[in-house]
Amino acid sequence: MKNEVRKISCIVCPMGCVGTVEVRGGIAVRAAGFTCKRGEAYAVDEVTAPRRVLTSTVRVVGGVLPLAPVVSSRPLPKEQLLPAARCLATMQVAAPVQEGQVVVANLLGLGVDMVATRAIAVA
Amino acid sequence: MRRQNCDVAVIGGGPAGLAAAVSARRHGAQKVLLLERDRELGGILQQCIHNGFGLQRYDEELTGPGYASRAARALEAAGGVEVQLDTMVVGLTPDKVLRTVSPAAGLQEVQAKAVVLAMGCRERTRGAIRIPGERPAGIYTAGAAQRMVNMEGYLPGKEIVIVGSGDIGLIMARRMTLEGAQVKAVLEIMPYSNGLTRNLVQCLDDFNVPLYLSHTITRIEGKSRVTSVTCMAVDENRCPIPGTEKTFACDCVLLSVGLIPENELSEATGIALDPLTGGPVVDQHRETSVPGFFAAGNVLQVHDLVDWVSAESDIAGRSAALFARQLRPAPEKTLLLQAGSGVRNVVPQRLVCQPGQAEAVRLFIRVAQPARNVRLRCLCQGETCYERRLPIVKPSEMVVVELPSAAYQPASGLLTIAVEEAAP
Numbered sequence: 001m002k003n004e005v006r007k008i009s010c011i012v013c014p015m016g017c018v019g020t021v022e023v024r025g026g027i028a029v030r031a032a033g034f035t036c037k038r039g040e041a042y043a044v045d046e047v048t049a050p051r052r053v054l055t056s057t058v059r060v061v062g063g064v065l066p067l068a069p070v071v072s073s074r075p076l077p078k079e080q081l082l083p084a085a086r087c088l089a090t091m092q093v094a095a096p097v098q099e100g101q102v103v104v105a106n107l108l109g110l111g112v113d114m115v116a117t118r119a120i121a122v123a
Numbered sequence: 124m125r126r127q128n129c130d131v132a133v134i135g136g137g138p139a140g141l142a143a144a145v146s147a148r149r150h151g152a153q154k155v156l157l158l159e160r161d162r163e164l165g166g167i168l169q170q171c172i173h174n175g176f177g178l179q180r181y182d183e184e185l186t187g188p189g190y191a192s193r194a195a196r197a198l199e200a201a202g203g204v205e206v207q208l209d210t211m212v213v214g215l216t217p218d219k220v221l222r223t224v225s226p227a228a229g230l231q232e233v234q235a236k237a238v239v240l241a242m243g244c245r246e247r248t249r250g251a252i253r254i255p256g257e258r259p260a261g262i263y264t265a266g267a268a269q270r271m272v273n274m275e276g277y278l279p280g281k282e283i284v285i286v287g288s289g290d291i292g293l294i295m296a297r298r299m300t301l302e303g304a305q306v307k308a309v310l311e312i313m314p315y316s317n318g319l320t321r322n323l324v325q326c327l328d329d330f331n332v333p334l335y336l337s338h339t340i341t342r343i344e345g346k347s348r349v350t351s352v353t354c355m356a357v358d359e360n361r362c363p364i365p366g367t368e369k370t371f372a373c374d375c376v377l378l379s380v381g382l383i384p385e386n387e388l389s390e391a392t393g394i395a396l397d398p399l400t401g402g403p404v405v406d407q408h409r410e411t412s413v414p415g416f417f418a419a420g421n422v423l424q425v426h427d428l429v430d431w432v433s434a435e436s437d438i439a440g441r442s443a444a445l446f447a448r449q450l451r452p453a454p455e456k457t458l459l460l461q462a463g464s465g466v467r468n469v470v471p472q473r474l475v476c477q478p479g480q481a482e483a484v485r486l487f488i489r490v491a492q493p494a495r496n497v498r499l500r501c502l503c504q505g506e507t508c509y510e511r512r513l514p515i516v517k518p519s520e521m522v523v524v525e526l527p528s529a530a531y532q533p534a535s536g537l538l539t540i541a542v543e544e545a546a547p
């Protein structure tokens with residue numbers, strides 16, 4: 001099997017090192033060009049199992065605002081961001097919404113909850 | 124007309140105003156009045172629903188609304204702050220009389236002992252960058268679109284071209300993508316992006332949104348609605364290179380081309396502005412050129428981290444309280460700070476010194492160009508009085524240094540901040 005070389009910009013600190021990670025069969029075999037270990041670890045995660053926190057909105061029924069902002073309780077796999085956001089676009093919640101309230105539990109079966117990041121009072 | 128008095132009046136209920144009001148109370152101001160023109164507190168944070176706020180101030184990664192609610196809770200805990208929402212300050216005089224209007228109270232006159240300016244900033248618009256073409260619908264500033272998408276529930280378009288690669292533009296590229304729109308291109312006239320690397324990776328690369336560096340928008344087509352945008356590559360003088368035209372079909376253009384501190388009130392009051400920052404000239408206590416007027420946050424200088432806005436507003440609120448209580452000592456001497464080579468601007472622009480003053484002064488510095496391995500120096504009459512090496516500097520990331528008192532106490536006259544390439 002041939003090694004795939006992936007270019008990764010490190011975002012851990014402002015230095016912004018750009019290095020490469022060699023991957024074979026989904027496993028990182030070598031990292032080069034990163035100034036420190038933290039950056040190397042980030043880069044290996046990025047090529048093997050990148051995860052992101054998702055922030056989006058959910059429609060609110062009967063609230064002073066039509067949308068509640070939400071954040072995922074944990075980072076989710078990067079490739080699930082778009083499907084998760086499209087799924088959220090079909091959901092709604094009734095006012096009042098409390099800050100910290102779980103608006104959608106176990107989104108797409110990913111084991112991640114979507115939590116309201118502000119309160120929305122009843123109109 | 125309603126009339127009232129207060130110790131400290133704070134104009135603006137965003138992160139700057141919230142922190143300044145709390146700090147004014149903590150430092151002994153009896154009556155603090157917070158004036159906000161929106162229907163709720165929190166300012167621009169309420170529409171910044173993404174996370175990444177608060178790592179410095181709260182040691183936690185918060186969303187914009189989350190940060191706003193922390194700040195609002197601190198205000199409640201401090202007590203003694205009268206908040207007036209839906210209230211617009213329409214007049215401000217040098218003797219600290221504020222005139223406000225609101226649907227609830229009509230016209231109101233407030234006599235304050237000290238005033239904190241915390242009005243924030245606003246976006247540069249299409250007029251400010253002169254894009255030729257028609258005047259069709261579908262052209263928005265990125266922040267206006269952000270409010271529509273995140274708070275009001277409208278999508279401003281389905282096929283988007285974003286002009287400018289500042290953080291708001293990048294964040295909107297991701298946001299529009301997640302909401303089902305297609306972002307065709309992000310155009311940046313400079314050869315580097317003005318956004319954080321994190322946003323380049325997580326907002327553009329993650330969704331395969333193309334970034335065109337050294338490209339500028341040259342034309343917007345469309346009669347009633349935008350139908351396409353044409354861009355061209357630019358040379359090192361930022362002039363379009365003929366023959367490099369590229370056209371993108373789109374129904375929406377978002378402009379992320381910079382922010383301007385909002386200082387109409389300050390100017391009308393006769394407060395001196397720094398043409399480099401667009402905000403008032405202040406000393407390290409955030410006092411402006413008119414005694415008793417203080418400024419903090421984006422009205423003073425456009426910050427890239429809200430955490431610094433809050434920290435700066437802590438200072439302004441404290442200074443305003445001490446001024447209202449007549450506890451501010453007269454300075455023994457005043458030094459001026461100016462931007463030297465490699466530096467775009469420095470805040471504060473003045474340093475006031477009292478005898479025996481020993482605290483370091485925090486300087487916010489914007490560099491002119493990205494560079495690696497630089498030497499930052501503070502010069503007084505050609506002599507270096509402070510020096511620091513920095514591995515990397517970028518115009519998009521404010522450089523923050525603490526200037527020790529030993530560096531400025533012996534100085535007189537003018538201090539110059541310079542950022543130059545360090546000898547290897």
Ligand code: SF4
Nearest residue numbers: 010013016017036039
């Ligand atoms: S590799 Fe290390 S030094 Fe380089 S950007 Fe990443 S964390 Fe910073």
